[in-house]
Amino acid sequence: MTEAMIYEYSKKGKRAWSMPQKYENINENDINQWIPKEWQRDKIGLPEVSEPEVVRHFTKLASMNYGIDIGFYPLGSCTMKYNPKINEVVASMDGLKRLHPLQDVETFQGALQMMYELKQFLSEITGMDTIHLYPAAGAHGELAGMMIAKKYFEDIGQGKQRKVMLIPDSAHGTNPASAAMVGFEIVEVKSTPCGQVDVDHLKTLINEEVAGIMLTNPNTAGVFETDIKEMADLLHQNGSILYYDGANMNALLGQARPGDMGFDIIHLNLHKTFSTPHGGGGPGSAPIGVKKYLEPFLPYPDIEKTDNGYSWKEKHEKSIGRIRLAGPNFAVLVKTYAWILTMGAEGLKKASEDAVLNANYIREHLKEIYKDSVACICMHECVLSASSFEKYGVKAKDISKRIIDYGMHPPTNYFPLIIPESLMIEPTESESRQTLDSFIEVMKKIAEEAKTNPELLLNAPHHTPVGRPDEVKAAKDLDVAYIAE
Amino acid sequence: MSMIKDDLKYTKFDEWVKIEEDIAIVGITDYAQKHLGDIVFVEIKEQGETVQKGEVLTSIESVKSASDIYAPLSGEIVEMNQDLENDAGLVNQDPFGKGWIAKIKLSNPEEINELMDSEAYTTFRQD
Amino acid sequence: MRYLPITENDKKEMLKSINMASMEAMFSVIPEEYRLKSLLDIPLPLSEMELMQHMEAIASQNSSDHNKKSFIGEITFRHFIPSIVGSLSSLPQFYTAYTPYQPEVSQGTLQTIYEFQSMMTNLTDMDLTNASMYDGATSAAEAMLMICTYKRKNKVLISDLIHPHVKEVLQTYANMNNIQLQTISSDEGSVSIAALENSVDKDTALFLVQSPNVFGVIEDFSIMAPILREKQIACGAIILESLSLGILRPPGHYGVDVTVGEAQSFGMSPNLGGPGLGFFSTRKEYIRKIPGRIVGKTTDDKNRTAYVMTLRAREQDIRREKATSNICTNHALCALMATIYLAGMGEVGLRKLAQWNVAVSHYAYDTLNDVPGLKIPFRKPFFNEFVVELGQPAENVAKKLESKGILLSGSNLSKSYPYLKNPMVLSFTELNHKEEIDELRDALKEALQ
Incomplete structure (x- = not known):
């Protein structure tokens, strides 16, 4: 079952809008007086559809999607946890959602207080001295963090010298992309078979040109970087900084803090660790945190608490500058704040415990069948491999597509790049033991099918609105927009 | 098994070079096109x-x-x-022929000596 | 804890089944010195009811146009949001889904992105639009980076009448890429054509201009575009009030290279500035250099129409440090809201609404024209906002009116435009009734006495 494109419902005269009569019948001549006729457009190129049709169209489209509210979504590195309903309700309160960013600070003291408290919570959770709330998503936080690093080295007269950013080969693609965007040269650090940073290799790379290293901990293989102290010491002794990619912070909530491990700059993904919805690809929010000595370089504006209440802090002369048009993703911050208050300190700790327990439970029960190339205790996610099924002509992708047939969302495939035919599974703390057991059952069943009836996997999924799309055709015969006649 | 042509020169980046007087015709090898999969675009x-x-x-x-x-x-x-520009798939279909990529007028013909011949490339790809 | 389904008993059994002595043992991979010895210093957990009351208390300390009259715009716009937008975008299959990496279970998201791309491409009269950006300013910054990379030049001209917030973001991004920004001065509230002609040279990659500009004035692309084309300099249009596209000829009509901006007007609440919706529209020649995701239409194995993310090889997860941008998560749910909004307004509704905004703001223009102590410095066509000069510091006037239940902009424009005397931008949308505008006139009269 596919759904027609919205333009296909269009017919002159249909409408889903309403407005007061006097404006609907506005005099075109008046308009022409105000805006020269030649500056006015002829057609706009939007469909004309009635309200019931709009509602059915988008409801049908929604039904063609899979979401965390439907079922198990073990997408590794993405932390697909439950998005609480109360968070959506509070974020849509009029006294929050209708605030305009250019209002006088005295008119939204409640919102400022909330953001100020959230900064303190995140500072406590991460062990960083100061939190800044503005970056819009993980990559944006990384970019701001890299700008801070660059500006810091310029400030201490090492701008030209510190041109290298070290990045493990297991890192998220955003890390090298963000560092490259501010002009750092990327040097890759190798991983051990366990997926951890190869410290011996790291040692050979450290020199006076190294500005820093970007690390995810636990790393993208789901393994804690046990040598973090040695690495931090090596880099700090070299005058370099440590950047923490917070994508995997869910493993550490209430257990350990990047600030204590020596990280100088961090970002968090509120749309991962802090329960805010992904929305099919955003909006996220990625506050950054820094140690005291980097505070002056933070973006502006920022909030401060004064004797007269909360207000905007004056711009520091060393600030990297403004990074957003209007504000942070405030609605996402509201949901995060609500989640932290709901969880409390014990809840946060139990969340990371359950997340780690769930991942290890899955790993332990599947590692015999799906070769576990990372032979260490994993944290909140485990990376299995489908490489032993290649002899049946079955790849990780085919296993993933077959999982869909069983009503679950597939794990992450082909990441991290260092593990061949990877299946990266992150169950999160939101899953019950029953769900984990049924997933394990499904994975075992699929392993059998791969041997006895590989076609079943190669042609999967079988019950979705569409089958596997032709990606070559999409890229060759590019059709990325319908142009209305 | 990928095809390797005898009368061409090769690089370790899996490119082939055909020398015609002072012009070098450059393309990617059969091995490379197989490795890349369906090619959808070549920057012109x-x-x-x-x-x-x-x-x-x-x-x-x-x-x-x-x-x-x-x-x-x-x-x-x-x-x-x-x-x-219209059909990047030519690189897949005919890597050594219609799928050629660029012609370079050589400024330093001595560099030709640094390329591999088909025998060396065959060995290189077997390693 | 109601979000956590693992019971104490589950925990025991599960630990046992994986041969783990205790939870402590499982976390023993973290070096002892980093293990937290006590609970985090976070307030006690709140029940749902307590949380609701707490949040209501916070919200009640804030005022906005839900309990006051507001005439603020500039970067974020107040518009009526039809019920279908909230109702449909809050379907959990939409908002609890991840990025559509698995197309077979993401056709809903993928098709709406394609529809978003289509609507924005038509609205801007460009060739293509990506799946969305964070906001109007970062979208403008990415456009600047794309054009500079494409043209291999690093000089960019920017109109002085781009909103200071956007200018500052452009400066932040320019600083780290050795891009040299040169400001083009203005003349009577719009770009000085003479200054533009004098500044274009062979090192210039791009000219960026906002329309309607920071003063609300509509810029004339029919004059600017040919000057740039002749010198082979790219032209980039920034639009912060996207509703203006409901009536104005889009910059794309005049052949600009990129049109970027903020589409928060299409169905999103102001949200104290975020999340809004950045959009990025451009020409075919740049398609392989664009930042972010783009969805393409194709077919599946049974020849049914299917949508899929395409041109993925530009992106950070594949190209890493050579990617066209680092952007990954964008504002997909906001793009969905805009798509629903635009589907609902349609060809006729959006035009009527834009006309309504023009009518309301021109009523305000006429009404405020004779307020003593208030001057309207520029007499040029505008859409739904215009700048005024006040006889007193703008901040003082705003404070006085606040006590009367009227919210005015607190943006400090006098810093950026010292040649204006106490400037303030007043913004009028369909949410501002005639009576409210009369009230504003009376309040201003009194305040400016």
Whole structure:
């Protein structure tokens, strides 16, 4: 079952809008007086559809999607946890959602207080001295963090010298992309078979040109970087900084803090660790945190608490500058704040415990069948491999597509790049033991099918609105927009 | 098993070079096109640009990857294969023929000696 | 804890089944010195009811146009949001889904992105639009980076009448890329054509201009575009009030290279500035250099129409440090809201609404024209906001009116435009009734006495 494109419902005269009569019948001549006729457009190129049709169209489209509210979504590195309903309700309160960013600070003291408290919570959770709330998503936080690093080295007269950013080969693609965007040269650090940073290799790379290293901990293989102290010491002794990619912070909530491990700059993904919805690809929010000595370089504006209440802090002369048009993703911050208050300190700790327990439970029960190339205790996610099924002509992708047939969302495939035919599974703390057991059952069943009836996997999924799309055709015969006649 | 042609020169980046007087015709090998998968795009550079050996000559995209093609020899780009603009798949279908990528007018013909012959490339690919 | 389904008993059994002595043992991979010895210093957990009351208390300390009259715009716009937008975008299959990496279970998201791309491409009269950006300013910054990379030049001209917030973001991004920004001065509230002609040279990659500009004035692309084309300089249009596209000829009509901006007007609440919706529209020649995701239409194995993310090889997860941008998560749910909004307004509704905004703001223009102590410095066509000069510091006037239940902009424009005397931008949308505008006139009269 596919759904027609919205333009296909269009017919002159249909409408889903309403407005007061006097404006609907506005005099075109008046308009022409105000805006020269030649500056006015002829057609706009939007469909004309009635309200019931709009509602059915988008409801049908929604039904063609899979979401965390439907079922198990073990997408590794993405932390697909439950998005609480109360968070959506509070974020849509009029006294929050209708605030305009250019209002006088005295008119939204409640919102400022909330953001100020959230900064303190995140500072406590991460062990960083100061939190800044503005970056819009993980990559944006990384970019701001890299700008801070660059500006810091310029400030201490090492701008030209510190041109290298070290990045493990297991890192998220955003890390090298963000560092490259501010002009750092990327040097890759190798991983051990366990997926951890190869410290011996790291040692050979450290020199006076190294500005820093970007690390995810636990790393993208789901393994804690046990040598973090040695690495931090090596880099700090070299005058370099440590950047923490917070994508995997869910493993550490209430257990350990990047600030204590020596990280100088961090970002968090509120749309991962802090329960805010992904929305099919955003909006996220990625506050950054820094140690005291980097505070002056933070973006502006920022909030401060004064004797007269909360207000905007004056711009520091060393600030990297403004990074957003209007504000942070405030609605996402509201949901995060609500989640932290709901969880409390014990809840946060139990969340990371359950997340780690769930991942290890899955790993332990599947590692015999799906070769576990990372032979260490994993944290909140485990990376299995489908490489032993290649002899049946079955790849990780085919296993993933077959999982869909069983009503679950597939794990992450082909990441991290260092593990061949990877299946990266992150169950999160939101899953019950029953769900984990049924997933394990499904994975075992699929392993059998791969041997006895590989076609079943190669042609999967079988019950979705569409089958596997032709990606070559999409890229060759590019059709990325319908142009209305 | 990938095809390797005897009368061509090769690089370790899986490019082939055919020398015709002072012009080098450059493409990617059968091995490379198989490795990349369905090629959907080859960047067509302006004629007249000069490149040094080892610099990025152009880039090539399949659905799931993008790779740089490095200039096997120094010189001026005198022609790019315009047919690839409409059908980059020619690189898959006929890597040594219709799927050629660029013609470079050599500025330092001695560099030819640094390329592999088909025998050396066969050994290189077997390793 | 109601979000956590693992019971104490589950925990025991599960630990046992994986041969783990205790939870402590499982976390023993973290070096002892980093293990937290006590609970985090976070307030006690709140029940749902307590949380609701707490949040209501916070919200009640804030005022906005839900309990006051507001005439603020500039970067974020107040518009009526039809019920279908909230109702449909809050379907959990939409908002609890991840990025559509698995197309077979993401056709809903993918098709709406394609529809978003289509609507924005038509609205801007460009060739293509990506799946969305964070906001109007970062979208403008990415456009600047894309054009500079494409043209291999690093000089960019920017109109002085781009909103200071956007200018500052452009400066932040320019600083780290050795891009040299040169400001083009203005003349009577719009770009000085003479200054533009004098500044274009062979090193210039791009000219960026906002329309309607920071003063609300509509810029004339029919004059600017040919000057740039002749010198082979790219032209980039920034639009912060996207509703203006409901009536104005889009910059794309005049052949600009990129049109970027903020589409928060299409169905999103102001949200104290975020999340809004950045959009990025451009020409075919740039398609392989664009930042972010783009969805393409194709077919599946049974020849049914299917949508899929395409041109993925530009992106950071494949190209890493050579990617066209680092952007990954964008504002997909906001793009969905805009798509629903635009589907609902349609060809006729959006035009009527834009006309309504023009009518309301021109009523305000006429009404405020004779307020003593208030001057309207520029007499040029505008859409739904215009700048005024006040006889007193703008901040003082705003404070006085606040006590009367009227919210005015607190943006400090006098810093950026010292040649204006106490400037303030007043913004009028369909949410501002005639009576409210009369009230504003009376309040201003009194305040400016």
